[in-house]
Amino acid sequence: MPSRHPLHQRYPGLPDLLLLLVAMVWGSSYGLAKQALQFYPVLGVLALRFGLSFLLLLPTQRALADPAVRRATLGAALPLGLGLLAIFLCETYGIAHTTAANAAFLISLCLVLTPFAEWLLLGQQPTTDALLAAAAALCGAWLLSGATHLQLNSGDLLILLAAVLRAVVTSLTRKLTADRPVATLALTGLQGLLICLGCLLLAGLNGGLPALPRQPAFWGDILFLVLLCTLFAFFAMNYALRHSSATRVALLTGSEPVFGALFAVLWLGETLSASSWLGGLLMVAASLWAVRPGRLQTATA
Incomplete structure (x- = not known):
């Protein structure tokens, strides 16, 4: 007889594992998006x-019956969908007009901003542990990017705005979905629409x-972005934010630039400094x- 306990209770580490996988696929998305552009x-x-x-998630809309x-x-889909539209417009236009190093550093500012967005929107004051972890991750992103002489251009400013919006939308997702009967896959599909x-x-x-391009490389990039960076990643984020804090989610997905660097080295043949x-x-x-274990509190639904 199948267990009646929700997945996050039977497998308490599942949200964290999903978020690390999100960081992996999102880290690779920068290079693939640049290729598609x-x-x-x-x-x-x-x-x-x-x-x-x-279209791929259209059958999941039956849950809305x-x-x-x-x-x-539907109450969560409109504000979150519009927020994500703004994020992706800023990120994608920003990536097209700045270096990968600057983009990796600036988008990681959401690590520092998320605890304060969570405080503002959810009334949850950030713990000392969360702030220390965010500061350490930000320093790591700075070293990783090599942006020791950061000069902001229009692309950099768009990435910076995307980081601010990420922090807000991450906390807003938690606010609009926690302890509510939200259909996660249907929400993901509506956000995409x-x-x-x-x-x-x-x-x-x-x-x-x-007219649409015919090059196989373009469609390979699009399929990866659709199947992994969108369908899987949005579902995992929406699921995790129902069972974890926005700050914890931001910290786990904050390793995204690390996987982006690994992708650049292994796939694109780039080199990284010490x-x-x-x-x-x-x-x-x-x-x-x-x-x-036992440090940051994990919210459960």
Whole structure:
């Protein structure tokens, strides 16, 4: 007879494991997004990525037949979808106009900002442990990026804005989904639909989009972004934020630049300095510190 206990109670480490996997796939997404942008404009890449995600998740909308689930899911979908639209617009345009090092450093500022966004939106004052882990992870990201002489251009400012929005949306997701009958996969699909429609609207206002590329490399990038960086990552984030704190989630996914660096070395053939490797190790240590037993409180639903 199957257990009646929820997954997060039977496997208490599941949310943390999912978040580390999210960090892995999101770390690789920067290089893949840059490759895709060589074939197609920003709005087109985003519309295609999230439109396909919605179509693949269309069967999950059947969960909305339950009135309580529908109210909770739709109530969360609109603000979170619009927030994610703003994040991805800032990130993708920013990546196109700045270096990978600056982007890795600036997006990691959400580690420091999330405890304060959680305090503002949820009334949960950050613990000393959370602040220390966030500060250590930020120092690690700084070393990893090699951005010792950071000069902000338009792309950098967009990435910085994306980091602020990430902190806010992470905390808002926790606020709108915790202890509510939200259908996680249906919510993921609706978020994708809102991002797709938003990008198509903006593209229409700017003269429309060109014909779709035919290069296999482009479609390989898109499939990876859809299946792993969107479907899996959004589901894992939405699931984890229902059973963990926003600060804990931000710290675990904060190892994203480490996996981005590994992807660049192993797949793109790039090299990293000793200070970059030191920064990566510091970020991993900060993430392990954040999830050590008995320290940071984990909210359960």
